[in-house]
Amino acid sequence: MRNLITDVEGISVGQAEDAGSVTGVSVIVPDCPALGAVCVAGGGPGTRESDVLAAGRLVFDSVDAICLSGGSAFGLAAADGVMAGLKAQGRGFALVPRPGVPATPIVPAAILYDLANGGNKDWGDTAPYARLGRQAFDAAGESFVLGPAGAGYGAAAGLAPGGTGSASIVTHDGLTVGALAAVNSFGSVRMPGSAAFWAWPFEISGEFGGARPEPGFAFDPEDWGAAKADPSPRENTTLACIAIDAAVTHDELQRIAQMALAGMARAIRPVFAPTDGDVIFVISTRKREAGGSRPLAIARLGELAASTLARAIARGVYESERQEGRP
Amino acid sequence: MRNLITDVEGISVGQAEDAGSVTGVSVIVPDCPALGAVCVAGGGPGTRESDVLAAGRLVFDSVDAICLSGGSAFGLAAADGVMAGLKAQGRGFALVPRPGVPATPIVPAAILYDLANGGNKDWGDTAPYARLGRQAFDAAGESFVLGPAGAGYGAAAGLAPGGTGSASIVTHDGLTVGALAAVNSFGSVRMPGSAAFWAWPFEISGEFGGARPEPGFAFDPEDWGAAKADPSPRENTTLACIAIDAAVTHDELQRIAQMALAGMARAIRPVFAPTDGDVIFVISTRKREAGGSRPLAIARLGELAASTLARAIARGVYESERQEGRP
Numbered sequence: 331m332r333n334l335i336t337d338v339e340g341i342s343v344g345q346a347e348d349a350g351s352v353t354g355v356s357v358i359v360p361d362c363p364a365l366g367a368v369c370v371a372g373g374g375p376g377t378r379e380s381d382v383l384a385a386g387r388l389v390f391d392s393v394d395a396i397c398l399s400g401g402s403a404f405g406l407a408a409a410d411g412v413m414a415g416l417k418a419q420g421r422g423f424a425l426v427p428r429p430g431v432p433a434t435p436i437v438p439a440a441i442l443y444d445l446a447n448g449g450n451k452d453w454g455d456t457a458p459y460a461r462l463g464r465q466a467f468d469a470a471g472e473s474f475v476l477g478p479a480g481a482g483y484g485a486a487a488g489l490a491p492g493g494t495g496s497a498s499i500v501t502h503d504g505l506t507v508g509a510l511a512a513v514n515s516f517g518s519v520r521m522p523g524s525a526a527f528w529a530w531p532f533e534i535s536g537e538f539g540g541a542r543p544e545p546g547f548a549f550d551p552e553d554w555g556a557a558k559a560d561p562s563p564r565e566n567t568t569l570a571c572i573a574i575d576a577a578v579t580h581d582e583l584q585r586i587a588q589m590a591l592a593g594m595a596r597a598i599r600p601v602f603a604p605t606d607g608d609v610i611f612v613i614s615t616r617k618r619e620a621g622g623s624r625p626l627a628i629a630r631l632g633e634l635a636a637s638t639l640a641r642a643i644a645r646g647v648y649e650s651e652r653q654e655g656r657p
Numbered sequence: 658m659r660n661l662i663t664d665v666e667g668i669s670v671g672q673a674e675d676a677g678s679v680t681g682v683s684v685i686v687p688d689c690p691a692l693g694a695v696c697v698a699g700g701g702p703g704t705r706e707s708d709v710l711a712a713g714r715l716v717f718d719s720v721d722a723i724c725l726s727g728g729s730a731f732g733l734a735a736a737d738g739v740m741a742g743l744k745a746q747g748r749g750f751a752l753v754p755r756p757g758v759p760a761t762p763i764v765p766a767a768i769l770y771d772l773a774n775g776g777n778k779d780w781g782d783t784a785p786y787a788r789l790g791r792q793a794f795d796a797a798g799e800s801f802v803l804g805p806a807g808a809g810y811g812a813a814a815g816l817a818p819g820g821t822g823s824a825s826i827v828t829h830d831g832l833t834v835g836a837l838a839a840v841n842s843f844g845s846v847r848m849p850g851s852a853a854f855w856a857w858p859f860e861i862s863g864e865f866g867g868a869r870p871e872p873g874f875a876f877d878p879e880d881w882g883a884a885k886a887d888p889s890p891r892e893n894t895t896l897a898c899i900a901i902d903a904a905v906t907h908d909e910l911q912r913i914a915q916m917a918l919a920g921m922a923r924a925i926r927p928v929f930a931p932t933d934g935d936v937i938f939v940i941s942t943r944k945r946e947a948g949g950s951r952p953l954a955i956a957r958l959g960e961l962a963a964s965t966l967a968r969a970i971a972r973g974v975y976e977s978e979r980q981e982g983r984p
Contacts, residue, residue, distance in 0.1 A: 373915075373952075531855075543858070551861075551965075552828065560953050582931075592926070592927070592929060595918065595919035595922035599960065600916065600956050600960035603952070604955045605952045625930070625932045628931045632927060632930060633881070634878055
């Protein structure tokens with residue numbers, strides 16, 4: 331157990347960063363076409379191939395990769411690079427399975443805003459994202475770095491350094507739920523005036539430092555703590571991908587995505603703000619049976635997705651701070 | 658200040674209960690047509706006139722009342738009674754403003770499932786809901802009872818008694834946000850093994866008992882505490898109505914509804930489950946200007962809506978327990 335989304339069998343993650351542009355890309359790659367769903371919760375999202383995941387569509391069960399990127403809408407090009415890598419492997423949805431007709435890789439993607447983080451964005455006509463996407467795809471494996479890495483490389487979580495986080499859980503009956511989050515939130519991940527993450531109740535084995543709220547914590551509805559003060563539209567966003575191995579229907583996976591929103595809400599405050607582009611993807615490898623009565627099994631997976639996501643968010647910021655040597 | 662949704666100027670609330678059927682109705686009545694938005698977050702909702710509130714529709718700015726009811730889909734008839742009361746006052750949307758042509762009262766409504774709570778549901782062809790809706794409307798005023806009252810009268814919040822809760826906040830610059838919740842959740846409102854509500858960080862002045870989490874709280878991802886064990890579909894639901902006086906656009910109000918979801922997520926675990934019919938209405942009386950830069954003003958109202966809703970949910974259960982003499 332790595333406490334990473336790659337604990338879900340068949341899931342690889344690759345990341346790439348551009349230190350000069352202070353930006354990066356994370357790609358989540360299942361080893362076979364996955365079922366996918368998405369929940370767009372923020373007011374300023376930037377997405378690609380999200381419509382393919384809606385009910386009634388053709389290929390929501392053929393997701394080849396999920397791509398998360400910095401770069402605002404420029405970062406949507408990262409999926410081009412991921413598609414190129416998949417094409418080189420002959421992967422994709424083969425609508426017309428004939429020699430000479432390439433299969434179409436299905437790569438839903440979402441971006442976060444890191445254009446104003448001080449990096450050099452003077453990239454002329456060619457943004458680095460297609461290159462970073464390919465690089466991330468080629469690097470995909472079971473291990474990857476948390477904190478200032480991948481899509482969260484140039485991110486800021488409120489006034490704290492943002493980052494990429496991940497976490498996983500394995501149930502007693504062998505189901506695995508993993509989450510990866512790139513945290514660039516408008517809101518703060520910490521309780522105001524406290525070292526405790528909002529996600530503290532969900533922490534396992536001190537994975538994000540073990541800070542607990544002060545006994546005398548008093549709520550001020552107008553105090554957002556270390557949230558961003560007054561961002562312009564799209565300067566924020568928390569991107570997430572959750573992976574499960576349980577076999578569920580598309581409709582059930584959509585419900586799990588909706589329940590996973592709770593994990594974001596419990597880890598960040600404010601959340602889903604007008605300037606957040608919050609997006610949650612959920613993919614299922616469908617490699618294991620989910621037991622129990624159906625609605626209860628889905629409620630269980632949805633709640634596990636929520637808590638695992640809350641943990642991944644806190645870990646992303648915690649690891650960035652730790653590696654920067656912040657207290 | 659009553660710490661009720663009726664602290665929002667022009668908002669009245671009426672409630673009615675049927676002790677034999679162990680069910681009830683709550684109605685929220687603005688004194689002039691309000692702007693309305695809705696967010697349906699649960700897997701098993703029961704609603705009426707929710708589509709009228711969507712973007713691009715004709716009368717989302719003419720909401721005459723919001724009706725919350727027990728009774729599962731039978732409870733949607735409560736809006737009939739509310740409409741009758743409004744018609745008697747000549748209120749409604751006048752598409753054809755001619756003598757003899759009644760205006761159409763716009764009453765978005767949602768229900769919760771309390772059919773299996775032991776009450777006598779042998780009501781033949783005529784469910785009590787239209788009568789209860791009218792009775793609630795006629796009783797509307799600035800004061801109303803919390804706990805086992807109104808739509809939450811026959812409710813259960815996980816394994817705890819459900820109920821109707823409310824809370825409000827007034828900002829330093831004079832904006833008011835109020836919330837009313839009928840809590841019949843699948844999930845628990847308390848941290849497992851703890852007297853503390855999940856919503857404890859948002860409590861103001863001990864309004865729901867002041868319990869705080871134990872310092873040694875350890876998370877078990879599979880422990881839902883006092884959640885319901887294995888409900889059938891639609892046996893649950895948290896219904897909410899949030900009222901604001903700030904003048905916002907319909908699009909902005911929809912964003913506030915989405916942000917308010919976070920309040921439900923922070924107060925109940927699991928939430929948005931397949932068997933929950935969670936619905937949040939938000940109405941604006943548009944009586945005050947919301948100052949500040951636009952996205953920030955909306956983020957602020959959305960976060961105030963979230964925390965006020967979390968408090969209203971906890972108060973509903975707390976008041977039911979207190980009035981039942983539970984510790």
